[in-house]
Amino acid sequence: MVAYVTGFKEPFQEFLKEANPRTIAVNYSQGSEICDGLTYGMYLTLSEVLGEIGMADRLVSAERLVSAVRERKTDYELGRMREAIRHTQEIFGLVAGFIRPGRTEREIAAFMQAEVGRRGLVPAWGEATCPAVFTGPDTAQAHYGPTGRPVAPGHVLNMDFGVQVDAYCSDMQRTFYVLGPGETEPPSDVRKGFTTIVRAVAESFAALKPGALGRDVDAVARGIIVEAGYEEFPHGLGHQVGRFAHDGTALLGPAWEKYARKPFRPLEPGMVFTLEPRLTVRDRGVVTIEEMAVVTDTGAAWLSDPQRELLLIRS
Secondary structure, three states: OOOOOOOOHHHHHHHHHHHOOOOEEEOOOOOOHHHOOOOHHHHHHHHHHHHOOOOHHHEEEOHHHHHHHHHOOOHHHHHHHHHHHHHHHHHHHHHHOOOOOOOEHHHHHHHHHHHHHHOOOEEOOOOOOOOEEEEOOOOOOOOOOOOOOEOOOOOEEEEEEOEEEOOEEOOEEEEEEEOOOOOOOOOHHHHHHHHHHHHHHHHHHHOOOOOOEHHHHHHHHHHHHHHOOOOOOOOOOEEEOOOOOOEEEEEEOOOOHHHOOHHHOEOOOOOEEEEOOEEEEOOOEEEEOEEEEEEOOOOEEEOOOOOOOOEEEOO
């Protein structure tokens, strides 16, 4: 650290002239929001100060370095995330016993939030949408808060939820089916939708390995959904998780403009991703699972315990 009194320019220029770096990496990026912390005004100031000593052309983005630090999880970080996942899965198990026809999305969310507080934890993202709870057809789907809509027989119900442990997050989704009168198992349309999602998660997990591109992993799940007769999901298959529920630069997603170069970054060991395809079963609701996995030296390993059976709610 170099202190200054009247201004930073003179000591800053003296330091750079002595160091004479080939490049000067700063925190800006056109393709990764986690690496884009420098304001435009500060960038202009920096360019001007460097221009006075002939170094303005040495400025480069620090995206590669910042991304690497954020994306490659240490054993300690993975341990905190496993603990967050453990709490998340336990709370999913508890809420399964609370859900019943007539309960509203808000009541279900409040039950889960109370359990988060009882454990001395905080949600992985804002309380207004964590958990997100959606029951039945024609819901708002992802990233909206729970409403006063009641659970009813024949509904598919899903929720998106996570917690923080020592500043590290989980982010998972689970799908339930509310049995109707006389039903002992889900109807065929719901079973088909859920089976398709389970297969999409399993086969995209198998494609998750070092050197793979995110767009190719996404294509595995997207192809399974479409081939089964459903519309493709309107989002990427999975994002990274870390100190935020959405973290890192590399993305499991299609080559859409909004994702820039994120789906083209080769995957590396230590990256933690969600796998979250979804589809809609007409007149029933949205079927989705969100699991968490870490890229290893040879492939990938589950961090969450994958949901392979629908969670049934009896009327």
